[in-house]
Amino acid sequence: MHKKIIVIGGSAAGPKAAAKARRVDEFAEISLFQKGEDLSMASCGYPYFVGGFFDDRNQLLCTPTGVVRDPNFYWNAKGIVAKVNTEVTKIDSVHKRVEFVDLKTGSQGVQDYDKLIIATGATANMPPVPGTELEGICTLQSMQDADYLRKIKDEGKVKKAVVIGGGLIGIETLEALHLAGIELTMIELLPQLLTFLDWEMAKLVENYLKQKANVITQNGVAEFLGENGKLTGVKLQNGIEIPCEQAVVAIGVKPNVKLAREAGIKIGDLGGICVDEFMQTSIKDIYAVGDCCEIKNIITGKNVLAPYGDLANLEGRVAGENAMIGNKISFPGTIQTGICKLFDYGIGITGLSEAKAQEAGFNYVKVMNASSDKPGFMGGRIIGNKIIGR
Amino acid sequence: MHKKIIVIGGSAAGPKAAAKARRVDEFAEISLFQKGEDLSMASCGYPYFVGGFFDDRNQLLCTPTGVVRDPNFYWNAKGIVAKVNTEVTKIDSVHKRVEFVDLKTGSQGVQDYDKLIIATGATANMPPVPGTELEGICTLQSMQDADYLRKIKDEGKVKKAVVIGGGLIGIETLEALHLAGIELTMIELLPQLLTFLDWEMAKLVENYLKQKANVITQNGVAEFLGENGKLTGVKLQNGIEIPCEQAVVAIGVKPNVKLAREAGIKIGDLGGICVDEFMQTSIKDIYAVGDCCEIKNIITGKNVLAPYGDLANLEGRVAGENAMIGNKISFPGTIQTGICKLFDYGIGITGLSEAKAQEAGFNYVKVMNASSDKPGFMGGRIIGNKIIGR
Structure with a gap:
């Protein structure tokens, strides 16, 4: 009997786990479930697609040699069955099977596994304020978000936009929209941007950014203002109203752990799935990788949420191999390296x-x-x- | 009594040693002797000046804020007496003094030291073949060489040139002259270019280089051919003659150790000045830094010649500080990192x-x-x- 592997999630960590599993076992039956349409999205590249560094969205989905990583690619090149538009609705760890639904047809199914790898990612946060349902408010987390913002750049109709959140994604989004010729305001709740930096370093970034956009710190969104269902402005906590036709929310992400929690898998204090050094969860034969996990900071020894693509890829490889050969490969944790481009400067930290x-x-x-x-x-x-x- | 420091050599390691000495002792009397006209030349930049990446030669000599590092700069900014066009002709370690001659006036002098730092650099090798006296043969080691080759680029008269030696400098020179529109042939005596790389990696470089120039390996220069004192071609060891108006020789460098040897300082098997971890030579109170030294490879524990600017700067700082405060700072050695740009690629190794x-x-x-x-x-x-x- 060949081993049956199921991977839930098709962005970064999931496909890496599946591909690694294939590499160490040519006979295993490997399935990848992906809720959305796309697979293996280079989400780090979304801001650059929006900003017009390149025009073909498929470049975010393809191999270095230009082949789009769709289900055909996964089957032909790697012998992996990738089911897109398919949501796993339940993990049954007793009978070792998952239940799923095809989101296009509504048809349901059940599939057995010997080893399960959870890579359900994270979801962008929204501020708990009135008006978030208005047209003209988005995040930059999915291919669809990227497509939407790129269309805004190409159409050239939006004149003013607000970026909410001065973290990595906020900064990169600001650059992208600035390149689109949009007048921008950045809002950050805390006294400094890029809180992974010390304040005096963050001030260097802020001072530079102020040449390109309005930057408001120590102020949060109180309400999204609208007319006829469309965004017309953002009202801040101090009462100031900033007119705009578009707002991009980039105030961090929250691990997607509903499936895991319902399956009885242990969730950590930070809200991510707990894993050991082999990326195994609290339930045997179930691994978790990527943005849905908590991992260890090597320097402090404490758990952190570190939703970065480089780590997702490493974790995926570790889990994929361990799922096939038993728990032999460890993931040591992270030193939380983070980098970002800001026009002609680079910003980075490690440790x-x-x-x-x-x-x-x-x-x-x-x-x-x-x-x-x-x-x-x-x-x-x-x-x-x-x-x-x- | 203030300490008297003499530094011999004004390229990279020497000025760094002098500046570091000043930083740890504001009262010391620090003198820097430089045989040539220029000081603190960014010699790594010569190929890029030749290739036209920038036009002002003074950019190779100036601080990040644009001040040329001439004797005035050294006196005003650092309180260092820099004597250019002045050759040290003898080190007298018994009486702790050096003898020198002003190369412009011929006047001679003697100066005492408490601590001496030798940074006499290295000299480009020439193949021991007939014809090296012909006009149209140069190296790329000095500002004057850089000026000469840049003039050749600007004049546009030279149509064919040969680069002898497929090491770092040869490769960079080839790029520079290619950008000048010159038809090029590279000659390498060994079976591969860039011998610090393994052969299969060097082959990647060679294959790419062949898109830009003729590359001949396993063949050396037998003779420089000329008419009326001017170079007309290069004759190889296999008898082939390559017509050219210019040849650039880049077959490595040899440490300048004459002064040190005559002073009784120990010279190593590789031909460089021997130093301990404090950069002190075999004679107390005399240090040596930069291309004139042998240093330890950290990984093998064996001595190597590693004529790179980054090491020269580090060694200079270590010697400069030790000369002032006693031998407290160690230079651990090198892992021989080397990098080079080749058109739109980078080539590098570490370890x-x-x-x-x-x-x-x-x-x-x-x-x-x-x-x-x-x-x-x-x-x-x-x-x-x-x-x-x-």
Whole structure:
């Protein structure tokens, strides 16, 4: 009997797990369930598609050699059955099977597994304020969001937009919409943008950003304002109203753990699925990978939510291999490297910020400097650096 | 009494040593002797000046804020007396003084030191064949070489050139002259280019290079051919003659150790000045830094010649500080990182190649792959990677 593997989720971690499982066992029966239409979306690229760095959306879905990763690709190239537009509705860990529904036809089914890998991802948060149902409010989390915002760029009708949230996605979205010629305001609830950076580094980003957009910190959205069902502005907590035709919400994501929780799998304090070093959940033969999980920060030893594509891919490979060969490969955790492009600058961090080092109770030393990112003769510019060491 | 520091050599390592010495002791009397006209030349940038990436030669000599690092700069900004066009002719370690001659006036002098730092660099090799005296043969080691080759690019008279040596400098020079529209042939004595790479990686470079130039391996120069004192071609060891008006020789460098040797300082088997972890030579109070030294490869524990600017700068800082505060700071050695740009590709290595790992007797594992240097949608291209691990 060949092993039966089911993977739930077809974005980054899921397909990697499935492909790795295939690589270590050529006979296994591997199925991938994907709720949406697309597979293996390079979601990190959405802002660049919106901003017009490239025009063909399929570039977000294809291999380096240009083949779109659709169900045909998965079957022909990898022998993986990928079922798109198909939602898994229940995990039955006692009988080791999942129940699913075809979202187009409504037909239901049940499928057995020997090993199950959950990669259900995360969902973008929405502020709990009136008006979120208005037309003209979106996130940038799905291919459909990317298509929608790209259309806005191409049509050129939107003149003013608000980006809510000054994190990575907010910053990248702001660049994309700025390139589309839209007048922009960024709203951040906290006193600084990019909270993974220390405040003085975040201020460098904020000062630069202010050359491109209005930036308002320490202020949140109180209400989305509209007329005839369409967004006309955003009202802030301090009463100010900012007129706009479009708002993009980028205030973080929440792990999708409903399926796992209903199956009795342990959920952590941060709201993500708990996994061990082998990416196995609290239930044997069920693994979880990607944005739906909590993972360990290697430096502090504490769990974190780290919804990044690079980690999702690594975790997927680890779970895919362990599902086939028994739990032999460990995922060590993360040092939470994060990078982002902001026009002609790069912003990045690896390891702990000073604030995080303090919070973790480390004795540390720090050094800051301003130095050239390249030799002057090659077009170098002064950038700020900060290093925290023990 | 303030400490007297003399630094011999004003390219990379010497000025760094002098500047670091100043930073740790504001009262020391620090002198820098430089045989040539220029100071602190960014010699890594010569090929890019030649190739026309920028037009102002002073960009190779200036600070990130655009101030040329001439003797005035050194005096005003750092309180360092920099004597250019001044050759140190003797080190007298018994009386702790150096003898020098002003190359413009011929006047001689003697100066005392408490600590001496030798940064005499290296000299480009010439093949021991007839014809090297012909006009139209150069290296790319000095500002004058860079000026000369840039003039050739700007004048546009040279139609054919030969680059002798397929190492880093040869490759970069080839790119520069190709951008100048010159028809090029590269000659390499060994079976592969870039011998710090394993042969199969070097072949990737060679195959790409062949789109831009003729590449001849396993063949050396037998003779430079000329008429009326001017180069007309290069005759190879297999008898082939390649017509050209210009040849650039880039077959490595040899440490300049004459001064040190005559002073009784120990010279290593590889021909470089021997230093300990503090960058001190075999004679107390005399340090040596940069291309004139042998340093330790951290991985093999063996000495190597590693004439790279990044190491020169690090070594300079270590020696400069130790000269002032006693031997407290160590230079750990090198893992011999080397990188180079080749048109729109990058070539790099860090640590040991497979050949070097074999030579050192390590048990190792290796993996090679071909993968995208960036996501496809951001213009990624397939590049080759090889990793050697223990």
